[in-house]
Amino acid sequence: MEIRYQSTRSRGETVTASQAILKGLADDGGLFVPSSIPKLSASLEDISKMDYKETAYEVMKQFLTDFTEEELKNCINRAYDGKFDTEEIAPLVEKDGVYYLELFHGATIAFKDMALSILPHLLTVSAKKNHISNQIVILTATSGDTGKAALAGFADVEGTSIIVFYPKNGVSRIQERQMVTQKGSNTFVVGITGNFDDAQSGVKAMFGNKELAGVMDGKGYQFSSANSINIGRLVPQVVYYVYAYTRLLAKGALKDGEAVNFVVPTGNFGNILAAFYAKNMGVPVGKLICASNENKVLYDFFETGVYDRNREFILTTSPSMDILISSNLERLIYKIAGEDAKVTADMMAALAGSGKYTITAEMKGQMKDFVGGWAGEEKTAAEIKRVYGASGYVMDTHTAVASAVYHEYRERTEDTTKTVIASTASPYKFATSVMAAIDKKYEGMDDFALIDELCRVSGTKIPNAVEELRSAKVLHDTVCETEDMQKTVEKILGLN
Ligand SMILES: *Cc1c(COP(=O)(O)O)cnc(C)c1O
Numbered sequence: 001m002e003i004r005y006q007s008t009r010s011r012g013e014t015v016t017a018s019q020a021i022l023k024g025l026a027d028d029g030g031l032f033v034p035s036s037i038p039k040l041s042a043s044l045e046d047i048s049k050m051d052y053k054e055t056a057y058e059v060m061k062q063f064l065t066d067f068t069e070e071e072l073k074n075c076i077n078r079a080y081d082g083k084f085d086t087e088e089i090a091p092l093v094e095k096d097g098v099y100y101l102e103l104f105h106g107a108t109i110a111f112k113d114m115a116l117s118i119l120p121h122l123l124t125v126s127a128k129k130n131h132i133s134n135q136i137v138i139l140t141a142t143s144g145d146t147g148k149a150a151l152a153g154f155a156d157v158e159g160t161s162i163i164v165f166y167p168k169n170g171v172s173r174i175q176e177r178q179m180v181t182q183k184g185s186n187t188f189v190v191g192i193t194g195n196f197d198d199a200q201s202g203v204k205a206m207f208g209n210k211e212l213a214g215v216m217d218g219k220g221y222q223f224s225s226a227n228s229i230n231i232g233r234l235v236p237q238v239v240y241y242v243y244a245y246t247r248l249l250a251k252g253a254l255k256d257g258e259a260v261n262f263v264v265p266t267g268n269f270g271n272i273l274a275a276f277y278a279k280n281m282g283v284p285v286g287k288l289i290c291a292s293n294e295n296k297v298l299y300d301f302f303e304t305g306v307y308d309r310n311r312e313f314i315l316t317t318s319p320s321m322d323i324l325i326s327s328n329l330e331r332l333i334y335k336i337a338g339e340d341a342k343v344t345a346d347m348m349a350a351l352a353g354s355g356k357y358t359i360t361a362e363m364k365g366q367m368k369d370f371v372g373g374w375a376g377e378e379k380t381a382a383e384i385k386r387v388y389g390a391s392g393y394v395m396d397t398h399t400a401v402a403s404a405v406y407h408e409y410r411e412r413t414e415d416t417t418k419t420v421i422a423s424t425a426s427p428y429k430f431a432t433s434v435m436a437a438i439d440k441k442y443e444g445m446d447d448f449a450l451i452d453e454l455c456r457v458s459g460t461k462i463p464n465a466v467e468e469l470r471s472a473k474v475l476h477d478t479v480c481e482t483e484d485m486q487k488t489v490e491k492i493l494g495l496n
Pocket residue numbers: 110111112145146228265266267268269270271272320321398399424425
């Protein structure tokens with residue numbers, strides 16, 4: 001069955017998967033959603049005998065129906081290769097009574113690699129299919145991890161260039177170093193004086209700017225997005241939920257049809273939305289537990305049905321979740337509004353205007369799969385220390401938010417459903433905060449000394465992504481005011 005994509009904000013024309021990947025965002029500012037979420041065609045039992053790449057094909061072919069088998073398999077083979085430091089690609093580790101789904105074994109050691117190692121290939125195939133001759137300019141806002149993963153994915157990919165905006169004072173030191181040392185003649189990295197929401201709004205404004213698009217086209221350029229609003233990010237993320245479930249099935253840890261809970265440390269709502277899509281594809285899922293840090297706009301939303309971004313933006317030790325406008329939530333809103341684009345558009349207009357919207361009781365009733373939770377800074381640090389003490393397992397700050405939220409949920413509800421926690425970053429990426437959580441004596445120590453110490457206490461190998469930073473040269477030092485993001489892009493591309 002052909003799946004076509006339409007905007008969450010209007011019932012206009014539909015596009016193919018490859019066109020949706022190329023455009024990133026719909027013309028009306030909405031997000032592309034599939035006409036319906038397809039079901040898996042192979043049984044879970046059969047998928048449990050497949051490896052990661054085969055599972056990826058089974059899942060992705062259902063969504064990307066205008067890709068040929070050969071095209072899609074080529075993309076998959078190029079993405080999930082030796083860039084990952086384990087053949088399992090996404091290993092499931094049982095510790096302390098739960099399963100941690102480690103999504104950080106790719107080139108930049110955060111879960112963004114799961115989708116961003118394949119997106120450049122999906123995009124170049126999509127460009128060919130649609131006879132695009134313009135150079136594709138990937139414009140990306142990052143809260144720290146997307147930026148590096150996208151830079152690594154697109155570096156020196158023919159026919160593309162990539163510009164990344166990050167909040168200058170809102171990412172970890174290792175995250176910043178990873179980005180500003182990026183090689184590749186087509187890569188550009190810019191720090192902005194604002195926060196992540198400012199970066200994301202600035203990027204969205206450029207996508208919606210028709211005049212700019214015209215000037216770009218005249219010079220042989222067009223924008224696309226590597227942010228999780230791109231359906232080409234979302235679809236590869238569905239894969240590892242299917243994979244996690246079927247690994248448990250293969251191990252005999254689950255009975256036929258037994259449900260699992262997924263706990264996801266959440267920012268832009270992309271990762272957890274992929275789990276929701278996996279459920280809709282036919283994976284038996286109990287609860288989807290949405291874990292937030294102190295920027296707990298989503299927790300409040302699940303509690304009250306009111307989304308309200310009018311609050312202080314808090315910088316935390318889990319910076320990739322420091323977000324007050326969770327873009328992908330729009331796709332859930334659309335679904336729970338009965339796929340009503342008008343209702344969705346009105347709510348998004350209210351969000352853009354007053355910073356707030358309220359869903360109806362009926363819509364709230366459609367969200368029973370989701371449970372919100374949040375953990376503050378102290379709880380998060382305590383969870384890192386607790387799990388390390390109990391099992392020797394060292395987790396990063398984002399995973400720790402999810403882990404803390406889960407344990408509180410389990411105590412409160414006595415829900416003993418088997419549970420998988422999405423482990424979204426390597427502890428090496430956030431070594432400063434992780435080590436300080438384990439022992440106060442590490443506070444204030446040099447980053448690389450802490451990395452060596454983390455290696456010692458965890459007994460894990462230092463990832464190459466970190467090792468190579470020790471000697472890497474800084475290649476990008478552009479900083480701009482939030483208002484000047486477009487001017488910076490015009491300068492980089494030589495538009496005027
Ligand atoms: C991006 C990111 C998140 C948040 O994921 P969303 O899809 O934006 O909700 C959580 N943890 C880490 C380490 C990340 O990089």
